[in-house]
Amino acid sequence: MWHLDLRDKAVVILVSLLAILTLVELALSYREDRKYYQTRDTFINIYLTSLAFLINLGVKTSTFFILDFVYHFRLFQITNTIIYWFTLIVVQDLLYWILHYTGHYCRVFWAMHVTHHSSDHFNLTTGFRSTVFEPLYRVFFYLPLALIGFTALDILFAYLVTQLYGNLVHTQYKINLPKWYSYVFVTPSQHRVHHASNLPYLDKNMGMVFIIWDRLFGTFKDEDEKEEIKYGLTHQPDDMGPVNVLFHEWKALLHDVKHAPGFKNKLRYFFYPPGWSHDGSTQTARVMQRKLAEQRRLMETNKLKHMPRSGSAAA
Numbered sequence: 001m002w003h004l005d006l007r008d009k010a011v012v013i014l015v016s017l018l019a020i021l022t023l024v025e026l027a028l029s030y031r032e033d034r035k036y037y038q039t040r041d042t043f044i045n046i047y048l049t050s051l052a053f054l055i056n057l058g059v060k061t062s063t064f065f066i067l068d069f070v071y072h073f074r075l076f077q078i079t080n081t082i083i084y085w086f087t088l089i090v091v092q093d094l095l096y097w098i099l100h101y102t103g104h105y106c107r108v109f110w111a112m113h114v115t116h117h118s119s120d121h122f123n124l125t126t127g128f129r130s131t132v133f134e135p136l137y138r139v140f141f142y143l144p145l146a147l148i149g150f151t152a153l154d155i156l157f158a159y160l161v162t163q164l165y166g167n168l169v170h171t172q173y174k175i176n177l178p179k180w181y182s183y184v185f186v187t188p189s190q191h192r193v194h195h196a197s198n199l200p201y202l203d204k205n206m207g208m209v210f211i212i213w214d215r216l217f218g219t220f221k222d223e224d225e226k227e228e229i230k231y232g233l234t235h236q237p238d239d240m241g242p243v244n245v246l247f248h249e250w251k252a253l254l255h256d257v258k259h260a261p262g263f264k265n266k267l268r269y270f271f272y273p274p275g276w277s278h279d280g281s282t283q284t285a286r287v288m289q290r291k292l293a294e295q296r297r298l299m300e301t302n303k304l305k306h307m308p309r310s311g312s313a314a315a
Contacts, residue, residue: 014161021124025123037125045119045125045129048129049129051246052135055133059135062139063139066143067152070143074148075149088150088154088155092159095142096159096162097208097210101206101217107253108270110249111249115130115246116130118232118233120232122171123171126170126195132246142155142159169190173188186207186211187211190223191205192229199289199292200227200292201221202288203219256277257270
């Protein structure tokens with residue numbers, strides 16, 4: 001008879017919960033005519049997560065071997081179980097934030113991560129819309145965990161658990177949470193901001209479980225009710241077929257590299273943030289956000305200048 005260990009039981013429970021919640025959200029969306037789901041988009045999400053699952057299976061052995069190899073050179077050994085798991089979850093989430101930040105600020109990584117953002121819908125299946133090729137390089141971001149003294153199996157389990165939490169915040173339903181919770185943990189509202197293509201929201205709220213990293217490192221942004229969220233990319237690809245959905249940003253990147261003057265500029269297109277251009281014809285999100293903030297400050301200043309002063313006498 002097949003027996004599940006504690007880890008397997010936890011995974012089964014969490015995956016089952018996610019599946020049930022997804023079906024409930026889907027049913028409510030259609031019943032209430034909210035249009036959160038679109039059939040073709042949902043099938044693309046399933047297609048992309050299936051590809052990522054196959055790649056994960058293909059690199060599973062090598063990922064485990066690399067982590068286990070580095071573990072033999074560990075610098076510490078945490079013996080207290082509670083401290084061990086608490087530290088693993090927190091540090092793993094920080095390293096994920098670094099991985100995610102890299103995916104937004106280095107164009108060659110953005111070319112792989114962009115698939116997760118290419119949907120103009122936002123629902124629990126959007127969380128399945130994986131960065132398909134991430135399993136090929138993710139392990140190298142998690143090597144510090146093995147050096148700290150966490151086993152390969154525990155690292156992979158912690159990643160799975162935090163990934164499942166990350167899936168749960170992909171919803172447009174408004175969920176009232178305590179203020180303290182939204183200060184520490186990622187909420188659906190904060191993750192809606194992350195998936196927005198509105199200029200003020202670009203490259204914000206990178207955390208998977210903890211939002212404290214974004215608060216600490218300057219990438220936090222609250223959802224503004226006055227700024228209606230538009231999901232997807234700033235420039236949506238016309239062709240969302242099974243091949244182009246994976247490689248449209250690669251095509252754009254290689255086109256820019258091909259036409260860039262000089263070897264240094266060609267390298268910059270690979271490693272500088274999306275939007276950077278050698279001639280300034282396109283700009284990064286940060287540059288455009290600074291300009292927008294300055295424009296809004298000037299508009300507010302001019303508005304205040306033309307406001308009548310209280311108590312002033314009529315002419």
